[in-house]
Amino acid sequence: GREVDMADATSGSRYIRDLETIVDSASLMHVEQEIEVAHPRATFEIRKTPKPGFHNLKVARILEVRDKTIVFDTTFSPPVLVTQAHPVSAGWVDRVIGWVDTKLETLARYAADPSSGGGLQTFDYFMLQMLNREINVLQHFRRSKYVHPVEVYTEFLRIAGELSTFSAARLAPEYAAYDHDDLEAVFEPILSDIQRLLSLDVGRAIRLDLVERAPNAFLAAVPDRALFRNASFVVEVSAGKPLTQIQQQFPALCKIGPNTKMNEIVQTHLPGIELVHMPTPPRQIRSISTHVYFYLDKSSPLWPEFSVAASVGLHFSGDWPELQLDLWAIMEDR
Known part of the structure; x- marks a missing residue:
């Protein structure tokens, strides 16, 4: 078809011919000259599908016509x-900034919490x-x-890829190639x-304060009873004995249960x-080579008693x- 046609023509030309008056900037005199120019033939149409033979740009989407x-x-x-x-495109950046800020605040608060398992662990440091x-x-x-949106998309790909390292899958998923004509889908x-x-x-990890009530008898109040359902409990032990001796003897000489049943x-x-016994502590607790770690078996018949008991009792002999x-309550991954 023709490249240029008149504005009122019904042809499919790419450009519309028009007349414009311009000034000759190379002349010493102020000389005006009328010349022919061509403007792209752009039309606004309401369609469900792209118009064949034309380059189509979606500029809006109609939800409904009401009244x-x-x-x-x-x-x-x-x-x-x-x-x-x-x-909308600006909002995509704002949303990610909001999510990142929230996560950073959580990590910073956790790092400053003296009751946490030694502050930030390797997992958290990499995330931070x-x-x-x-x-x-x-x-x-x-x-x-x-x-440009492609720069933002490239950065989002980088963020999603690095965050996938901390997920259960460990591997980043594949995403669609950038499509400038369909930003929402991308x-x-x-x-x-x-x-x-x-x-x-x-x-x-939440440290539960152990209070010595009598020689070799301790009590740890649990502030939130939901921890008995949603957390694992770990005992951290250090003593002036060989580690193998602590590992073998402490579970046999230590009695643990609901405070209402300890007597x-x-x-x-x-x-x-x-x-x-735990060969290595949970990642939420700092690992100390001279300490031994044990977890409480929640399958014990005594565990349901914590529904009416607000504290954990420990008593050991020897x-x-x-x-x-130290007694830790560690929120379980969900």
Whole structure:
């Protein structure tokens, strides 16, 4: 077909011919000249499918027509050249910044919590390092007026890939190639994954204070009874004895159970809740080479008694020089 045609022509030409008056900037005199120019033949159409033979750009999506009023989809993003040019594409950056800020605040609070398992562990440090690196890039995307959506998508791919390291799968999923004509289809899946990965609960360690009520008898109050359902309990032991001796003797000489049952357990020589040795401590607790770790077996018949007991009792026999005990409640991954 023809490349140029008149504006009122019905042909499929790429350009519309027009007349414009211009000034000859190379002339010493102010000389005006009328010349022919060509403008792209752009039309606005309402269609469900692309118009054959034309390059089509989706600029809006109609949800419904109500009372002669067109209702547009406010979640639709047109193919903008600058991310901040439209509230939807700008909102994608804002959403990720909000999620990252929330995660950073959680990690910072956990690092400063004296009741946590020795502050941040390796898992958390890697997460903190990665998010601190990304937050400034994201803030730059929010402030700049020159960031193309493909730059944002590339950075989101990087964030999702690194966050996948902390997921159960460990491997990053594959995402669609960037499609400038369909930004929503490209961005929504990766935004969903970033939100999910940042909201993963990796479990936290809560130190339960052990109070010595009598020689070799301790009591630990549990502030939230839901911990008995949703947490694992770990006893950390250090003493002036060889580690193998602690590992072998402590479970046999220590009685653990609900505070309401401790007198009965000790006086009638009931087994109490079994202590099971852990070769390595949970990652939520700092690992100390001179300490031995045991977890409480929640399958014990005594465990349901914690529904009415608010404390954990510990009683042990024998001589334990330089004894140090810690009791941890660790939120289980869900």
